[in-house]
Amino acid sequence: MIPATFDYIRAGSVEEAVAALTEHGDEAKLLAGGHSLLPLMKLRLASPEVLIDLGRVDALRGVCELDDGRLSIGAMTAHQDVIDNDLVRQHCGVLADVTRQVGDAQVRHRGTIGGALAHGDAASDLPAALLALDGTVVVQGPSGQREIAAADLFVDYLATSISDDEVITEVRVPKFDGSWGWNYQKFSRVAQAWAIVGSLGLVKRSNGNVEEARVGLTHMGTVPLRATAVEQALAGAAIDGIADAAEHAAEGTSAPTDLNATSEFREHLARVLTKRALTAAAG
Amino acid sequence: MTSVQMNVDGETHSDEVEPRLLLVHYLREFLGKTGTNVGCDTSNCGACTVHLDGRSVKSCTVLAVQADGGDIDTIEGLAEFSSNGDEEAGWHPLQRAFHTEHGLQCGYCTPGMIMAAKDLLSENPDPTEDEVRHGLEGNLCRCTGYVNIVKAVRTAAAEMRGDKVDTEVGA
Numbered sequence: 001m002i003p004a005t006f007d008y009i010r011a012g013s014v015e016e017a018v019a020a021l022t023e024h025g026d027e028a029k030l031l032a033g034g035h036s037l038l039p040l041m042k043l044r045l046a047s048p049e050v051l052i053d054l055g056r057v058d059a060l061r062g063v064c065e066l067d068d069g070r071l072s073i074g075a076m077t078a079h080q081d082v083i084d085n086d087l088v089r090q091h092c093g094v095l096a097d098v099t100r101q102v103g104d105a106q107v108r109h110r111g112t113i114g115g116a117l118a119h120g121d122a123a124s125d126l127p128a129a130l131l132a133l134d135g136t137v138v139v140q141g142p143s144g145q146r147e148i149a150a151a152d153l154f155v156d157y158l159a160t161s162i163s164d165d166e167v168i169t170e171v172r173v174p175k176f177d178g179s180w181g182w183n184y185q186k187f188s189r190v191a192q193a194w195a196i197v198g199s200l201g202l203v204k205r206s207n208g209n210v211e212e213a214r215v216g217l218t219h220m221g222t223v224p225l226r227a228t229a230v231e232q233a234l235a236g237a238a239i240d241g242i243a244d245a246a247e248h249a250a251e252g253t254s255a256p257t258d259l260n261a262t263s264e265f266r267e268h269l270a271r272v273l274t275k276r277a278l279t280a281a282a283g
Numbered sequence: 284m285t286s287v288q289m290n291v292d293g294e295t296h297s298d299e300v301e302p303r304l305l306l307v308h309y310l311r312e313f314l315g316k317t318g319t320n321v322g323c324d325t326s327n328c329g330a331c332t333v334h335l336d337g338r339s340v341k342s343c344t345v346l347a348v349q350a351d352g353g354d355i356d357t358i359e360g361l362a363e364f365s366s367n368g369d370e371e372a373g374w375h376p377l378q379r380a381f382h383t384e385h386g387l388q389c390g391y392c393t394p395g396m397i398m399a400a401k402d403l404l405s406e407n408p409d410p411t412e413d414e415v416r417h418g419l420e421g422n423l424c425r426c427t428g429y430v431n432i433v434k435a436v437r438t439a440a441a442e443m444r445g446d447k448v449d450t451e452v453g454a
Contacts, residue, residue: 001324008285008302008348038344039326051302055349104421105399106329109338110345191420192327
């Protein structure tokens with residue numbers, strides 16, 4: 001399968017990429033690692049007339065600590081480099097652990113954190129993770145930079161609140177200290193497939209109780225979701241309340257029906273996987 | 284057309300290519316390196332796995348223009364040239380182990396399996412059976428059922444480490 005023809009622009013900087021986006025408008029697509037976009041182009045489900053390659057923008061790679069205590073991850077940082085990064089492992093191990101479950105080794109070598117979030121696929125792992133972590137993305141456009149909270153980023157099926165002329169430059173995540181535990185349960189039919197349903201549970205423990213719980217759900221709607229009813233039921237509750245709280249995991253979701261699962265089966269999976277994830281996270 | 288230059292299996296190549304040309308088609312059709320196979324062509328099966336700057340990638344999901352300036356290693360560059368005419372003497376330990384452990388039937392997935400396994404072993408020289416299975420989850424084989432593939436990777440790992448281990452798997 002061969003993509004339709006396109007003009008290729010190799011951006012040397014974020015500014016060059018923004019200028020090219022401004023010039024070509026919605027005929028252009030940004031190319032990061034290409035592991036969501038190129039398969040769509042080969043299937044001719046996407047046929048951008050202009051492809052703007054960010055592969056040479058080295059300033060978009062790497063991880064650093066921000067003055068406010070959060071971590072900043074360059075948007076073009078490959079999944080494997082997120083997993084291997086010392087700052088991520090030390091301060092946001094949950095992100096490394098979820099990223100380890102993205103695709104397969106070859107995909108993790110090419111795919112990028114910014115590309116996965118910009119694609120905004122509710123069935124992929126990182127959008128739900130960013131939502132559960134209360135992370136943000138920084139985007140740069142013709143009029144400068146702005147920061148978008150994960151809760152405001154994903155607006156519809158494969159649609160984000162990033163404008164056509166904006167580039168994700170950074171992904172920002174808070175640090176999670178030793179009082180937090182986490183676990184990501186990903187249910188799929190074959191090893192490397194997208195999640196039929198995924199549930200990321202984070203638990204902050206305090207004196208044997210749950211001080212705070214967070215749940216991010218993958219593939220339970222057109223956008224990634226937080227299981228807020230579960231989070232509210234667990235706030236300040238005893239750890240043995242997890243099983244009861246997890247029964248609320250499908251509330252407020254709109255799980256799709258497809259070849260892999262009915263909506264009802266996905267709701268069942270959300271409850272079971274959330275119970276497992278939170279139990280492991282609290283353990 | 285866009286100019287690309289890359290080092291493939293130790294030789295530098297320069298060409299004018301269409302931006303939409305996939306790396307695997309550049310390797311096969313421009314350079315004649317048909318050792319790298321196209322399997323599913325949808326980023327699933329891993330038959331087209333090569334190394335780009337030392338890391339395993341699926342060359343059906345990389346544009347040739349993205350690999351410009353890069354170092355590519357394919358299955359064709361794996362064996363060392365053997366001056367005495369004994370071709371097998373130059374085989375890489377992974378090639379030898381896939382042979383001795385019967386890690387293939389039709390052989391279509393083998394170039395990708397070996398290139399993915401080589402990257403895995405460079406990160407983890409002594410993987411458990413489970414680690415091999417997870418490490419190769421991006422490579423599909425529709426003949427053998429993986430038992431002998433896992434065995435071959437662990438046999439090669441032992442040889443590359445210079446020791447002998449029990450590589451029986453899946454008891």
